[in-house]
């Protein structure tokens with residue numbers, strides 16, 4: 001974890017909410033509540049560090065970092081709704097629907113999803129102006145393609161959908177589980193990395209390399225998520241996945257093999273960074289931290 005980047009991301013998020021979700025409507029309150037809730041900000045860190053690895057500044061990477069956290073926050077709000085995972089606790093606080101009702105939580109998620117693309121489009125936001133670089137039209141086009149394909153009906157939404165389907169069927173295989181998590185978790189992390197590289201004006205080869213790094217890191221992240229599911233202090237209801245009969249790496253492989261798999265993905269991710277050189281040191285440290293994370 002990079003506390004400087006977390007602070008930078010928190011300031012971005014707070015500045016954006018103050019500027020954009022500033023009226024006293026329930027919608028704006030619920031949307032800010034969901035986005036400001038203290039998460040690990042892993043996707044923003046990935047984006048900012050990938051941008052740095054390609055020679056860009058925090059200002060260059062900030063827009064994509066904010067947008068990817070908005071998409072992630074929307075996915076958590078919708079995932080927690082009673083019609084999906086039905087969870088009461090997220091990021092150590094009551095979920096958005098518990099606090100504001102299912103209707104406003106649904107709408108807050110919709111707002112975050114849509115407004116993320118406005119952020120990417122290069123719009124200026126009040127006090128945030130000095131923190132966000134203006135992207136070129138080519139960058140806007142690339143950002144949109146990366147984020148929409150990672151999050152949409154062939155990406156995260158498709159992963160969530162397979163998850164719902166197989167949880168109801170109480171079946172599935174390792175192959176199904178891999179497909180669910182590639183789409184549900186890894187694609188967005190990969191997009192965080194590719195957008196960070198695009199923010200810095202990286203060439204397509206390097207963008208592709210960082211995207212592949214993000215895929216491997218995302219898969220490691222998910223296996224570790226399954227490993228820590230049963231533990232208290234993770235900010236969400238412990239043991240929820242196991243209890244609901246969800247397919248997990250631990251239920252399919254056992255703890256030992258799941259740990260090995262997480263290490264394997266981590267090693268592949270780190271090997272991809274080696275070819276980038278010392279500017280990717282921050283990404284390497286974050287990868288190591290994620291392997292050993294406890295929440």
Ligand code: GRG
Nearest residue numbers: 039040041042075078079091156157160185225
């Ligand atoms: C509702 C379309 C739709 C998708 C939801 C991401 C997702 C898809 C659901 C979240 C369920 C979940 C717990 C998945 C496991 C991996 C994951 C994305 C964990 C949460 O990410 P963290 O740990 O969260 O980075 P913080 O709160 O730290 O940002």
